[in-house]
Amino acid sequence: MEAHYWWVIGGVLFTLLNTAAGLIWLERRMLALWQDRYGPNRAGPFGILIVLADTLKLFFKEDWIPPFADKVVFVFAPAVVVASVLMAFAVVPFGPNIVVADMNIGILFFLAMSSLGVYSIVLGGWASNNKYALLGAMRGASQMISYEVFMGLALMGTVVLSGTFNLGKIVEAQRGMWYIFPQLLGFLIFFIAGIAETHRLPFDIPEAESELVAGFHSEYSGMKFGMFFIGEYLGITLISSMIVTLYFGGWLGPAFLPGVIWFILKTFVFISVFILLRASMPRPRYDQLMEYGWKVLFPLSLLNLLGTAAIKLLIDK
Amino acid sequence: MGTAFYIAAAVAILSTIMVITRYNIMHALLYFIVSLLSVAVVFYLYGAPFMAALEVIIYAGAIMVLIIFFVMMLSLGSQTAGDERSWMTPGVWIGPSILCIVLLGELVFLILQPAGPAGEVRVVEPKEVGLSLFGPYILAVELAGMLLMAGIVGAYHLGRQKKKIVHRFLETSES
Numbered sequence: 001m002e003a004h005y006w007w008v009i010g011g012v013l014f015t016l017l018n019t020a021a022g023l024i025w026l027e028r029r030m031l032a033l034w035q036d037r038y039g040p041n042r043a044g045p046f047g048i049l050i051v052l053a054d055t056l057k058l059f060f061k062e063d064w065i066p067p068f069a070d071k072v073v074f075v076f077a078p079a080v081v082v083a084s085v086l087m088a089f090a091v092v093p094f095g096p097n098i099v100v101a102d103m104n105i106g107i108l109f110f111l112a113m114s115s116l117g118v119y120s121i122v123l124g125g126w127a128s129n130n131k132y133a134l135l136g137a138m139r140g141a142s143q144m145i146s147y148e149v150f151m152g153l154a155l156m157g158t159v160v161l162s163g164t165f166n167l168g169k170i171v172e173a174q175r176g177m178w179y180i181f182p183q184l185l186g187f188l189i190f191f192i193a194g195i196a197e198t199h200r201l202p203f204d205i206p207e208a209e210s211e212l213v214a215g216f217h218s219e220y221s222g223m224k225f226g227m228f229f230i231g232e233y234l235g236i237t238l239i240s241s242m243i244v245t246l247y248f249g250g251w252l253g254p255a256f257l258p259g260v261i262w263f264i265l266k267t268f269v270f271i272s273v274f275i276l277l278r279a280s281m282p283r284p285r286y287d288q289l290m291e292y293g294w295k296v297l298f299p300l301s302l303l304n305l306l307g308t309a310a311i312k313l314l315i316d317k
Numbered sequence: 318m319g320t321a322f323y324i325a326a327a328v329a330i331l332s333t334i335m336v337i338t339r340y341n342i343m344h345a346l347l348y349f350i351v352s353l354l355s356v357a358v359v360f361y362l363y364g365a366p367f368m369a370a371l372e373v374i375i376y377a378g379a380i381m382v383l384i385i386f387f388v389m390m391l392s393l394g395s396q397t398a399g400d401e402r403s404w405m406t407p408g409v410w411i412g413p414s415i416l417c418i419v420l421l422g423e424l425v426f427l428i429l430q431p432a433g434p435a436g437e438v439r440v441v442e443p444k445e446v447g448l449s450l451f452g453p454y455i456l457a458v459e460l461a462g463m464l465l466m467a468g469i470v471g472a473y474h475l476g477r478q479k480k481k482i483v484h485r486f487l488e489t490s491e492s
Contacts, residue, residue, distance in 0.1 A: 070341075070343070072344075073343065073344075073347070103366070104366060104442065104443075105366045105367060105369075105370045105443065108367070108370035108371070108374065108443075109370060111370075111374050111378075112370050112373035112374045112377075112378060115373070115374050115377070115378025115379060115382075116373065116377065116378055118378065118382050119350070119382070119385075122382060122385055122386070122389070123347075123385075125389075126343065126385070126389050134389060137389065138386065138389060138390070141382055141385070141386045141389075142386070145379060145382055145383070148378070148379070152374075165443060
């Protein structure tokens with residue numbers, strides 16, 4: 001048991017960090033494909049060594065801390081995003097019996113960790129002591145706080161159906177039918193909130209390079225910027241694997257492949273959707289984003305929860 | 318479990334002391350977040366995982382972010398650290414400290430009493446919390462809901478603005 005446990009932790013960490021690094025290459029290649037150009041294709045087969053080149057470049061850049069910044073907080077902020085996302089992966093069931101912490105409050109733990117992720121943006125923007133960074137941090141804080149609300153409410157639909165917060169048991173409860181069918185609305189709200197939570201395009205208004213230089217990480221360079229970068233890719237992976245776990249049956253699938261492979265395949269489909277969104281959607285204005293959240297998604301997620309609970313009660317009677 | 322509790326409790330106490338003694342308000346708030354997180358660990362250890370999760374989601378993840386948000390808006394921080402330093406005179410903190418020490422003495426006395434009730438740790442599932450909230454304590458939930466409603470109405474009233482037309486040709490000259 002003990003040995004199995006360490007293998008799981010090591011394997012999960014190894015896979016995740018490599019996935020996050022590999023996504024640098026995957027994203028550029030796919031963006032290039034959709035924009036009818038080649039993308040990185042020189043270093044190594046299909047240009048995959050761009051990952052190595054990028055990492056080396058980040059390591060050798062001057063690691064500069066602005067003299068006007070709050071030094072401790074400035075250094076601390078990029079670590080928060082990576083740490084909180086990696087912690088959230090502890091409750092994701094990657095396969096039958098492959099989970100780091102089989103918690104009874106799995107979903108709540110995921111929500112807690114993703115709400116702690118806000119601090120990296122807020123603190124990074126504040127500690128930079130720069131007006132563009134501060135504006136980005138404010139946008140990031142209000143966007144992530146608002147979208148967390150609908151994210152939690154949308155998840156509660158699956159909790160009502162399965163009667164548990166434990167992610168492993170939620171996967172087991174989907175043996176008859178994946179929750180995407182009864183929870184289509186919940187899935188859509190969760191997906192949109194997930195994009196806003198990872199502040200990816202089209203909802204990347206905390207960075208919005210056309211108006212705010214680079215938003216909250218304007219002052220960051222070298223590996224500190226790299227941490228924000230890796231944190232963003234890990235966030236995409238986290239939201240994709242949560243979508244798969246909650247709505248697409250997790251590791252369930254036809255028996256000719258092991259559960260883990262199914263999980264990885266499904267997760268990669270959603271990661272590709274994230275990249276496709278970046279290639280195809282324009283960025284909304286900041287107030288449009290907030291209005292859309294509070295006036296459309298919030299009532300819809302409440303209705304979804306109410307409807308799910310009512311139907312569940314009716315069927316149980 | 319005992320060791321984990323003592324570590325979490327020590328972190329909570331130390332970080333709370335740091336909250337009080339920091340001059341830079343942002344650093345104080347960061348220590349406050351650490352204090353909330355360690356209290357969540359204590360909740361988790363003593364059989365209340367649901368409370369622990371809510372402590373992190375609501376206190377550390379939402380309320381503290383809002384407070385930091387306002388501190389950012391007002392641009393407090395290193396600029397006001399000087400003010401804070403001048404306000405932190407012995408006359409201000411000696412009174413509360415004496416009162417706290419009296420309370421601490423009382424607490425130590427109570428703990429040292431021999432017939433303490435044996436603390437049986439029992440894990441309280443989220444379902445149980447929900448059932449008791451919407452069963453015997455329904456009145457408290459409804460009262461809290463009304464309070465929140467009043468807050469929302471008040472915020473709407475304060476934040477409501479007439480739609481302004483900013484185009485110079487369409488602007489009506491009233492002010």
